Structures are given as structure tokens and as C-alpha cells.
Amino acid sequence: MKSPLEKARKNPESMKARILAVARRIFGEYGFHGTTTRMIAKEVGIDISTLHYHWGDKNDLYEAVVMDVNNDLGKELFKVEKIVHGSSLEERLNVSIDRMMDYLFDHPEISNLVLLRYFSKTRNEVDVDFKVPEFSGDIARAMGLAKDAKNPSPRAMMKVMSIMNGMHNFVSGENFFRPMLNLDRKNYIRAVKETLKFILIPAFVSREGKTKKDAAPGLSVPKKKRSARPTQTAGTAE
Amino acid sequence: MKSPLEKARKNPESMKARILAVARRIFGEYGFHGTTTRMIAKEVGIDISTLHYHWGDKNDLYEAVVMDVNNDLGKELFKVEKIVHGSSLEERLNVSIDRMMDYLFDHPEISNLVLLRYFSKTRNEVDVDFKVPEFSGDIARAMGLAKDAKNPSPRAMMKVMSIMNGMHNFVSGENFFRPMLNLDRKNYIRAVKETLKFILIPAFVSREGKTKKDAAPGLSVPKKKRSARPTQTAGTAE
DNA sequence: TAGGTATTCAATCAAATGATGGAGCAAAAC
């Protein structure tokens, strides 16, 4: 009833959904220009014309993939926010990192696509955008870095983006980093979580007493002062 | 006398050097598959056959670009290490972040190419690799995270990579982040530096007294205990 | 079952892309 993307997500067995799933993975691995429609079609086991029949041209398919990824990421962020809501900042970060990393390592295309979008241009512009601003604003609000999720300060946004980028980096870079470190997957994931906690937690926790000039404003809001309904983390989460 | 790349670097006016410079930028912006030899040739103002005459095929040119970037990055890391050598860890980080960010913002293709290499595959494999392992090992050694630059622990490597990635992210993502934050370039760069310091410094400094189980091993080596010659940061730096 | 609709694929196109050959030409070498 809604968008074609919604329909595809309904039934994961449908051809449309199968194409989308493969496209997600391959676009994530090779980027927009590095991916050919033939690669996707071959992986699904169909002809390219079938792909075009379902999804239009390459740009349309890519846009659908981006929206799909946005959707999933938003939902997961919303779930995590519900879990950690009310905890202390340290606990928030600990749990969020554990959960988000498990999730992202299960869906590495998400990190791949998000990072590729940040760092690489596309010759023919694709107009669909990631919802990073909304997500980041909501997280900033939830972390007590901003009063209003719609108007976070640039500094607050950048702190949030540092967190998200740090996560995405190790997921998306696994193929490069893991052989370099000579770790198996399980140990790599564990090491990533520990490293992220090592880096991130001291920045946001135990800022008391130091009062550095660039300390997070309005940061020490560990408990109370929360509204009735849970903080909206993802704008489109159902 | 040495490699063709060396010769090209000698005289920046030479056609070969001009092509390399443009190729660096465009490969960095669009990635390997997103870049066409025609784009590069057009930007330089020459015919594609001239490009091929000087650099062979597309893969060869890309490899030359990667080596060139490796070279520059290594040299800069070496310079920075010389400057901060002997300082306290906090001072090290402060100065390194300032310098490295100024440098990378002046040469964003470096960050672009490094990150694209981490996060994206290429259909036809290009065999030249970035020297991330060596660089990271040297930095880990210089930061007191590892005794031996040749055998840093995975954890030490990941901490170093977190630092480098955090830097590259904001440089390479400028086109995406800056409009989102609505900052002019100067303020963006300042905000990036502050954010990086906010995130990174507490993780490595002021770990005293806490004694967390995952605190950096052999970290508190602020002064003395340094060898005669300056720590080798870049293996190939002249 | 008849008629229609939705789906799939083989064949094919046009454009983009990587790459080359050879002519022209200027500077250097002799």
C-alpha cells in the first residue's frame, strides 16, 4: 500500500525483496560505481531485465537501498534508546556500544553504505539522503548533549558523529583491519567493543571536577528530567 | 633514477606530475570505479592517450597515486613525531591533532583515499597496499602503547587506528558534515580539532588512579626512557 | 477453461569506458 519498498520488505521471499537484499550487500561492498546491475542480477540468479522490471534503473535501486538502510538503522537506534533510557551515561554507552556493534556486525552493509555516502562522491547525483542529521540530533538529545533534538549545537552533533563513525569504521573496515591484526571474528568484535569503550567512555564520563573549557555543556544529566514518553530516537520508527 | 613516481615528484611542472596530482584528487573524490581516465585527462587538459603514455593503464596510475599518498602521509607523521617527541602524552595529542588536521585539511585526498581503501572493494584487485600497519605500529610505539613498533598488540593498534580514523573521518566527510552543521570552513576545522581533543585526550590521559582493567598498558611514560635517535615514525621517510 | 495479468528471460542497443596505433611535431643529439 505504501511505497514499493514497503511491499518488498513485507515478503522477504519475493523477487523484489531478494534483489533489494543482494543490492544492499553489493552496493555496500563496491560502492555505487563499483557495482554493476549484472553483478547483482547474477548473485540473485536472474536476468538484468528482471531487475530493471522490479526496481527501475540503477539509481532507483540505489535509492531504495539507501532508504532501506535508513529504516533499519533508525529502528535499531530506537530499540537501543528504549533499552538504555534512564541509565547513567556510562551505562548508556556501555550497553549501546555492545548492542550497536552486535547489530552492525550482523549487517555490515549498513556501515559500509553510510560511510561510503560520507566519503565518496557519485558521478550522477542520487538525491536520496541518509537521515544522519535527525539520528544524530536525537542521540545528542538522549545523551544530554542538547536540550532540543531539532537544534543541537554543531559541537554536540560532532560528538555524536564521532561515536557513530567510530562504530562504523571498525565494522566497515573489518576486511582490512582484521587480517592486519590477525584476529578471528569473535575476538575482533570483542576487541572493537573494548577499544570503543576505552576511547569513548572517558570523554563523556568522569568530566566532573575537571571543568575543562570544552567540556560537554549540560552533560551531567544522568537521571531525572525526562519526559513521559521515551525519547524519540528515530523519526520514522513505527 | 628511482621509480617513475620519484621522477614525477621531482618536477611538479612535468606532465607526469600534473597528471598524478589531478589523479590523486579525482580518485580520492570518486573512488577507483567512479573515476574515469577521461575525467582525469580532461581536468589536466590533455588527451587520454597522453595519460596512458605516461602512466600505463588505470591500475598503474592508481597504484602510483596510492604510493604517492603513502609517501606524503609517512613524511608528515615523521615530522609531527619529531615535533612532539618527548612531550607529555596530553601535549603530544594536542599538538599532533592540531598539526595533522591542518595538514590533512590541506590534502583531503589523503584521507579520502585511505578511507576508501579501508571501506570499499575494487572489482579488479589492485595489489599496492597502504602502509597503515607500519605507521600504526610506529605511532603505538611512540605513544608508549607498545614496546616494539614491529609487534604492537592488537589492542594498541586499534587504539591508534581509532585516532587516525577519527581524524580522517572529519576531513573526508567535510562535504557531507559541514553543510549539515552549517559552519564555514574555518569554524569547521576548529570544531573538528576541539571535538577530537574532547574525545581522544581523556581516553589516553588521566587514566591514573582509575586502573581500569583495559587501561593502556605501559602508558605512563611521559618523559625519560627514550632512545638517542628520534623514534622512527615513517619507515620510508628519507 | 478462457482471458487476462504479472513475471521472466534471450536478444539487442546505445553510450561509456579502457586502451592502442600511428601521424604530427618540437626539442635534443649527432
Added chain:
DNA sequence: GTTTTGCTCCATCATTTGATTGAATACCTA
């Protein structure tokens, strides 16, 4: 002054790639 060498471009190829057409097939509905 002639020859050689190095450099550049025009014209052209072969392949890849995005995309379409129309025939065949499956599925669905009345």
C-alpha cells in the same frame, strides 16, 4: 642539417555497462 628521441593528439577498437523490447511462461481470476 639531418637524424633521433620524446611527447601529444586524432581516430579508432573492443569491452563493459545501463537499459529496452518482445516473446515466452507462469499465475491468477472469473
